[in-house]
Structure formats: structure tokens, C-alpha cells
Amino acid sequence: MKQLITIISILFILQTVLFGQSARMVLIEEGTNASCPPCASQNPGFDALLNQNRDVLTAIKYHWYFPGYDPMHNHNVEENNARVAYYGISGVPTAAIDGDIPNGSTFSYPGSPAGYRQSLIDQYAAIPSPFEISMSHFISADQDSIYIDMMIVCTEAVTGSLVAHMVVVEKEINFTSPPGSNGEKDFLDVMKKMLPNQYGSDIPNSFDAGDYIILQESWELKNIYNMDMLGVVGFIQNNADKNVQQAACSSADPLSPIYNTEATITDIMNIPEYSCLGTVVPEVEIRNNGADALTSLDINYHVNGEELHTHSWSGNLDFLESTIVSLPEIAFTVEEMNDLVVYTSNPNGSTDEYIKNDTMHFAIERAIIAPTILKFTIRTDDNPEENRWEILDSEGNMVHSGGPYTDPNTMISEDIEIYEEDCYLFKIYDTGGDGFILPGFYALYFGSIQYIATGTDFGSIDTAYFSVSTGTGLSDYNSNLKIQVFPNPVQDNLYIETFLAEPANVVLSVIDVTGSNLIQKNFGSQQNGPQKFSVSTSGLTEEFISYG
DSSP: OOEEEOOOBOOOOOTTOOOOOBOOOEEEEEEEOTTOHHHHHHHHHHHHHHHTTTTTEEEEEEEOSOSSOOHHHHTTHHHHHHHHHHTTOOSSSEEEETTBOOOSTTOSSTTOGGGOOHHHHHHHHTSOBSEEEEEEEEEOTTSSEEEEEEEEEESSOEESSEEEEEEEEEEEEEOSSOSSSSOOOEEEEEEEEEESOTTOEEOOSEEOTTBEEEEEEEEEOOSOSOGGGEEEEEEEEETTTTEEEEEEEOBSSOOOOSBSSOEEEEEEESOOSEEOSSEEOOEEEEEEOBSSOEEEEEEEEEETTOOOEEEEEEEEEOTTOEEEEEOOOEEOOOOSEEEEEEEEEOGGGSOOSOOTTSEEEEEEEEOOEEOSEEEEEEEOOSOGGGEEEEEEOTTSOEEEEEOOOOSTTOEEEEEEEOOSOSEEEEEEEETTSSOOOTTOEEEEEETTTEEEEEESSOTTEEEEEEEEOSSOOGGGSOOOOOOEEEOSSBSSEEEEEEEESSOEEEEEEEEOTTOOEEEEEEEEEEOSEEEEEEEEOTTSSSSOBOOO
């Protein structure tokens, strides 16, 4: 979603609290493996040192793929490997402290766990932090899910490419016999899941003293050896230099509200990223951040500064409870970029004690303009009968449709002709609720690379707006090729995800602002369907690369 979230900030009204630097909880992150002989020799002493300092540090262990079998790696391959790669670690065991790979006279190689000393931990623990973190978690009654609340409070102004991580760990796993080949049977602080993923949650890049945010995540538990050993580690990291700003451990104690009357918007839904229709029916998620139950709230919204609409909500939400509110349809004049603004007011018929988290924006781009002849390609999976699609005009009339299909694992292509200039809505359904199982996919496009809609694991439904023009040549259209590029900024490896409607030769070029070619990599001939490519950027002279 293209959301621009207003920075959330507060000013504590506590006579005994003065903002300033906060005590630091140090974060230790180690790459390890159950079949790694050096891991077996270094981890016991390293873990003993960590356990002596649990009052000032917390730890996460990422079980890497090398050098051999490790069941804890297999439980979360992608995130274990991604986090080790984030630090550029090429061998295990290697440990980072607050984002740094330490080196010095005690280290046989950078980050060697055997090189850690009490003096190093004391050195990092003495560095003040600009944040305080409070975390709470609980496990569902049937013990199948964990729910986490994380409150981040800024105590000193800070800027950076900041992200927040919540990591579910199993604090201790004990095997009766070694699971790998190195003889280790006891493993501490094992990473089970990073929430929402290895990239963390975007938070504002600039905080003033008193600013705060509350993040909430949940996870359906998998591959847990001992439920009593579950815990959560939270931390804030600056991706620009990998510096960990603050860390914390979760407890079963609930968070404490700061204000009595405080409501916020946490999400805007049911809005397309691209539209040509000129109407939207927003859904918003509101949450009570105050100590008093939230029983009423005005939700105000407009697009591009046009007519303001107000919807009065009533209900009953306790602290940190949320609900989704469906708002009445709103019409607007479609521009190239359209700004939906939603803000709350009058919680419980009074003044919100903190207004900086009351507003949220959603950017809606004008939908792509297509010619009269389109192409639709689908590669069915094992359940072709689950898939059908349709194209509706602005009045809701069906103008084209297809499916359900009968032949599994089959490529099907057809031309679609639309002669009326209008705004159209494409919908594709999967009654199984899991989209397409790879290599299955769908693509609605024109020309060779102008995509209107594409997808694989979209759940039960995927949609896209587009308009049709009968008088514009293909060369006049802007490309809507959907490409995901990450991470940003990039230091070591750049990843590109896209898909091809037809077989093609793929060449990736990285250029600087002057147009000079920094990297060029030919991936050769690739089949149609979803594709993922990677290229190393470690040899570039610039330490970090950002892209637009």
C-alpha cells in the first residue's frame, strides 16, 4: 500500500520525567549452525558470558545454512539466511554487537564469539540510547498464536533510516542427542520468526524527544520445541549504518497507556493503488491508545482537498483494542496523483489529548491507460477449477470473463478487445483462497511489457483498475511493469522480483545519476512467469546505494 503515515509523537505530562538519554539494552546477534565445529567450541563460553549479563543485554541466534544440517535453520530458511547476509557474514560462528562486527586483539577473526570480553559488553552498555522500548506479549488460549505489543518512546532527537524489529525466540532448546554433526545439544536464543519479516517495520526517519509509536504483530506458532521458552526481542536499527539504537525483551505484563483519551488511525484499506473511477469506499482501522474506553469518534476524510466527509462512529474499545470501520463512498476528480486524507476528532465527545497520530494519507495514482486490444495469460496450477476472472465497466456491467478452467498446469493466452472508452475493473478469483501455486500465475497486459495486473499468491481475489483510450498510440503509454527492488538502501546484494508474460532475455543494469553504467549482468533467456534476480553491489565505490 502507498501510505504516508503521519509521524506519531507525544509529550509526556509527567512531572517526574525529563527527556534525555536512556539506558541501553545491548543486542547480540550471532550466526551459527548445529553442524559447525567452531560453533561447538566457541558457543559454550560465549553463552556463559551472555548469561552473566542478561540485565544489560539480550540475544538472537540465526541458524545459517552452512556448513551442514540444522533443523533450526530449516524451520525458517529465508529469515535466517537474510539476517546473516544483512551483516555480510561469510562464515559462522560470527556475532554482532549492536550492529557492529567487533575486531581487536582478542579476536582471531572479526566477530569471533570467543573474542568477546566483559569489557566489550560494558563499553556498549555504557552508550546512552535515544529510545526506550516497552514490550508485552501473550499466547492465545489454545497456544497456537502469539500476540505482541511494542511501544517505542524517543527520549532524545534522532534521525536515520530507522526500522523496528520484533523477533520471536525460543530462549533455550535442549536436545537429547545432537541434531547436527558438531555435538551441540543446547541452543540459546534461537530465532523462530521475525515480524512482520526480515525487513522489519518502517518507522519515522526522524523523531523528536517525546515522539512515540505503538506497533502490534501476531504470529501463528510453528516448530516450537517448548512453549514455556518462548520470548520476544524487539530492537530499533538504523539501516544506513546498521547501528542498533535500542533493544528490549518482552514480558507478560501489559503496556501502560500514557493518556486517558487518545485515539489513532492504524490503517486505511479497500483503496486501490491505481484508479480511474473517481470514487472510493474507504475502510479504516481505528485503535484506542487511551486508558479510558473509546466509545465514540468522528472520522473525517477527503480526496485532493475536495469536499470533507465526516462519519460518526460509536462502539466500545479498551486500551489497544481496534476495529475496522467502513466509510461511505466519496467521489473526487481523478488527477495523476490523488491524496486521500483521513483524520479523527472528538474522541468520546472531547479533545484528543494527543493529536499527532490522528491523520493518515493514502496515495492513489491514476490508473494506466490501455489500448483497445489487451492480452490475458494464465498458467493454471493443480486446481484450475478454482480460478475465474472478469472485467467490469464503470457501471458494473461485465464486458469480459474467463474460467473456471479444467486443465491443470497449462498455459492459456487470449486476446481481449474493448472498444468503449471507460474506466474498467479487472477481478480474478481463487475459491481455494491461496491464489496460484508457483509456477502458476496470471497477467493482464498489452504490448510486450505494459502490465495492468499480475499475480501469484493473492489469496481469494486480486483487482486492478485501468482505462481504455481509442485514440492513443502504444508509444504514448507509461510502463506499468511491476518490479520489486529491495533492500533500500543496498550495500551488498540487490534483489529484484518481477515476472515475465513471455520468455525473454533479461539484462540488469545499475547506473548512477550521471548515466554511467556501474553494473551490468546478463541473466540470459528466462521463461515466462514469476522471476527473482540478485546482483552483488559490494564492489561499488559508494558505500551505500539508494534508488528511486
